Amino acid sequence: MAISTQAQTSVRHPSLEDVDPFIGTESTDLPAPRGLAATWWWPKPQVGNTHPGATSPLGMVSACAYSGAYPTGYGRYGKNTQGVPEQIFDRLEASGFTHFQQSGTGMIRKYYNYVRVTPMIQPLDDLGQSWALTQEEAHPGYYAASLDTGIRCEITVGEKVAVHRYTFPESRSARVVVDLTCGGLAIDRSRTVPLRAQVEITGRGQAQGTVVVEGVPLSFYLEVDSPGWRQMLWHDRRLVDGGTRLDLDSIRHTTLRAFGLVFLGPATAGQSVEVRIGFSLRGQEQARANLERECDLGRPAFDRVHIATSERWADHLGRIQVEGGTPARRTVFSTALYHSLIKPCIADDESPFWPYGGPFAYDICTMWDIYKTQLPLLEAIAPDRAVDLMESLIRVCEEEGNFPIGYRMARGADRFFRQGSALVHTALADIHALGIGDLDWAWALVHMDDDLRRQYGEDFLDKGMVHPITHTLDLAFAHHCTARIARALADDDLGRSLAERSGNWVNAFEKDSGLLHDSTFYEGGKWNYSFRLMHDMAARIGLAGGDAAFIAMLDSFFGRGAAPVRQPGLAPSPEEMAAGYALNRFEGLNNEPDMEVPWAYHWAGRPDRTAEVVHSALTWQFGTGPGGLPGNDDSGGLSSWYVWASLGLFPVAGQNLFLIHPPAFSRSVMQFSQGELTVETSGHVETPISSDGLDEEPPVQYVQSATLDGKPLSGPHVPAHVLHRGGRLHLRLGPEPTSWGQNVRPPSLSD
Template sequence: MLEENREAERSTYEPARPRDCVNPFIGTEPVDLPPPTGLAAKWWWPKPQVGNTHPGACRPMGTVSATAYTGGYPTGYGRYGKSLEGKPVPFIDRMLVSGFTHFQPSGVGAIRKYYNYCRVTPLTAEIGGLGALGTAWEVLDEQASPGYYACRLDKSGIRAEITVTPRGAVHRYTFPKSERASLAVDFSHGGIHIEDGRTIPLRAEFRLLGTRTAEACVTMEGLPIRAAVEVHGFGPADFESSLWVAGEPLTGEREKSYDYIRESNYQPFGVVFSGPTEEGQVVEVHVAFSFRSRQQAWRSLSGGARDFDSARTVTESCWDDKLGRIDVSGGTETERRVFYSALYHSLIKPCEANDESPFWPWDGPFYFDFSTMWDMYKTQLPLVLSLFPQHGADLINSMLTVVEMEGNFPIGYRLARGYDRFAHQASALAHVVIADAFNRGLEGIDWDRAVTMMWKDAGRAYGEAFLQDGVVHPITHTLDLAYGCYCTAQVAQSIGDDATATKMMRLAGRWSNAYDDNGLLRESTYYEGTLWNYSFRLLHDMAGRIALHGGDEKFVADLDRFFGFGAPDVSIPGRQPSAEEMAEGYALGRFEGLNNEPDMEVPYAYVYAGRHDRTCEIVRAGMAQMYGDSPGGMVGNDDSGAMSSWYVWNAIGLFPVAGQNVYLIGSPIFTRSQLRLGNGSIFTIEAPETSAERKYVASATLNGKPLQRPYLRWQDIAAGATLHLEMTAKRTAWTTKRPPSVSVNEC
């Protein structure tokens, strides 16, 4: 029925501006899609069934995001408590907010604290004034679009609007008539309202500089955050400003500082601006941040925007540029909304803060919030590198500086100082991203420096045992490290370092040590999955991998088992599933159905065994049934845009093999997609007859010439070309050619 409705939409659909198609609320509520049917009903969801996104204002890969604050897990927005599996449990029965905060993760799981800094709260005397600080009010009339968030607060009737600038935010509050309206800024605020979720400062200093300006420097999780604040809109009559601590004004004090704050002596603190307001009076708060100096915070504030409307216009223009890099035609109105919302979510992270690194004293590229790089590296980062080469080069150079300054490439890099707390989840992911940048020919990167850092990092942490023994547990790290060595070899060979290239290629062959005689991964511990979820990941030697498995027939048969072809439907975990229920689900050894990322690329493993038709069936089932345009339109955590970018790639009919110069051809849902690349070229994908039924590729041409291979190189795309796909409703062996493998021919 769902497919019939989508087909009916096609006849009445008229394209709209990309920004108008974005729904930032997608992923903010637990999944509300129809129960899966057909093949999708065989997939099992082990992780929380909510996108964990937020609808706040942000710029593309912007430093600051700003949204309403409830204390919900994990972004600070939403009604749900800590959730690691199943449907999340509400911790409040309706949206209640205590203000508006800055810096949020996007779609992540157990990040918990480190974010939601500098809470701004509008107040009136009629609801208690400063004494009501910390109270939560119901949110009404929420609206959101790229770069803009708005709502109305119950009780006070205050309308709140937020937009962002390159290094800050502009808040606009429309007040009712009040004998005293206030804007309280809580510099000490951070974290969320769950156990161990609050972040408190280590030290702080804050001051009033004038009657309408203030500044602060607060050290959160080892990171000094400087804030500059300016208020516009209160009249001169009866206007006041003051510092406050624990909700009480500090009369006569202009500055205050704290050293060594801990739970036992912590009290909230900040500044408050207040004055009488008439009905409809508008007050703006301009906030800017720096991780380096107060002077830079003030420069960012003065150069940010004259007023709310100008800030919003500039930010929306940035989104128009970025979202306009892909233009799609055909499909349904729903598919277009899902697509551009997914593209929007794919471009929020990582966050650019060039010239603002708090960890080294010189200017240059600095990016943070690779909060889930073990997910992002497969789809989200390849999308950024493909469409935005300057961002890509800066991102790589930032990572190279991180490894020089901190001694290792990050697996997850947040807005906090500290060792790599996510090292147990994966290894050598930066090597894959650097190889992606190399294969795309990004300029402005010192590849000699890159090889040096890649080579040094290969032996850290789990790499030490890998180099010594050829295998390491968790066994997935063996695959990670072997693949990282392959990625290093590619770049080393390009700079003429044959010795490093030869050594790295030899080490890259150790991927086979991870598998047993049945062609599956050895028994080990597995992060968020089982050996089945990792056994079919795409490697640099898929020909050797399939041979080790026993050949095409057995490989395909085990893939069919993994995806549930011919199997009974599964039971999806509900709220607070028992340990026994989860164990039974994991024992299925089943595809996680785009609820989680460990096996997100596995539908394309069929292509290496000559079964492109199976890939088409799986990706179409995933796009049709695991994504929607409602707040519950994600079946699992978006993880910094990883799941959203999976949809973006598959909807246009391509899939990047991370770390390789290979883009696999899939099954597009749009009749025409145009990618506007950073070099000015336009790459077009045409599939004029595509539909829910016509999902198989019958034939292909590239620039009018027959294409007999199921993949493209970056050179095919970057030069500007047209890929034309003839689609059919019949299963067909479109091509018997396989994508490249190192044991057959070099990638």
């Protein structure tokens, strides 16, 4: 927008009022739990690692204040992998505002924060110093804060654009500086250095350029409304007088000298300057086209982009509506749904690695984090984007030879392979079963089958078991998922051979203990991984000695009757961590391997036990305020768990199945892929959560009976494709367990 004497008032959409983007931005700060939750031990970092910056649903661009802290660039914490995070800054501060942040991740070694924009009233030599950050405000699609220099800063984003608005105090020499060399974090081994760059001034208030960072050509087209201000290039903190273009090749850590653009001139008190940036991974012309499509070149854009993004958020968040709940519970739920829809980034026609169009998905950080909870949520309420994600991953497999476990804005589908094997197969199997989208399933099957032979898959084929032993479970289940698609496509021979190898999951377990074999385990132990929801849970329970023995193992794992435990503190010692792991205890919602374990009780005929565990987690492990998450949000994987748990439904990834438990809300309405699903209750009793101020565990409710569209459900499960069509699920709740769900178990392959 043109320079004005007063910043515009930010726009709020009524349906977004419950979302608090600051939840998860600081170390965990929850009341001491009671009951079951007091016995759970959390090994991983006690911080959400989220940021409050401006985002668009599953969009390409985000923008936030930049301090260089771990892992998003926002905040005050250093790198940590366990316990309470250590503060590296004494205050909340920022050296400017960057783009492309991670959300809730941990140690992924790619932290973006490209193109830092800094409003200043100091000389260019002061670029890079940080100023105190105050008066923060955030809601979906909008972030604002004040620097202690007196500058008010506002940011909004579209799908492929960012718009900044800076309101200055009176100054003879105000400026907006664009630093094209910023990237990564201000901690050891986390900085990004561009390899090549080109930037040029193309007209008054206009510039464009490309910076190649970690093998990715990030292009931008920029407009700054600053009539009467000068615009110049700068290099090594010195103005390039009269120059309109910089070309820098073969940049190295040792030769890097900061460079970028500066717009400078006098400012009156209350004067605002708008900066509009279009981004693309396919060149400057496409960056310009992206800016023009979302902003209209040369015209004020902040409020229009803000309104459009708010409406997109209102549409996405409005696809699940709940009734009842305390204000704190509603805030946590709405924010969890918001966090679930920030990542992955899905950018249409933006792949820098293949020449044809179509979706390009990145920031899948990682499948290990999201395949059990977040991908089923996208399949339900954003099915078009879920299909686009799978189409992009098939393209990645074509180009690089692997389905990725994690995929970032760079080549490298083989990264993160230690976490898991062949996890994409679960989402592909579910999407096929749901019948959504128009993927070429014959072509997808080719890649699914080929991918089973890569990495640990070769040993699995030869030996029927691999170490780390958890990959045996991954590969066996992926064979099962692929076999289902092969049979549906009438490839009976392939389906038969895949199904036979899917039975090798039994090789992962000890016959005497009913637990996994000793092995190395990624962020966990054998107990954490021993209760996964496999495709033949009846046989798995048989390995443990039957229902009673399996239930006793789960009860021990969840700490029934155990004493409260102490959580790791700041910089916990190896001895403290070893003692915690030796508990063989549920790690709460602080770690991915445990996410689906509460529902293992369903196959043993004890859905009441599931109700108790889920109730305790929803009560004590999530809250309002910046410290309201028990651990890393992991790109929305944790928040998606909270959404499903609150709704009374849990998706079993890859099995076309939902499990039923008591919901936290009296009624909910969800826009599923093929129809509207209403979950309603009778006998529901509102219960508070920890943020409401609790002195003891509130009472648990249990499902007494259930009907779907008026027809009784004999068991605590429904095929996913049935619920996706919509309908009315009625749950009658009560204060005591009944026999419902004890005799009719969810399906198992050997049934």
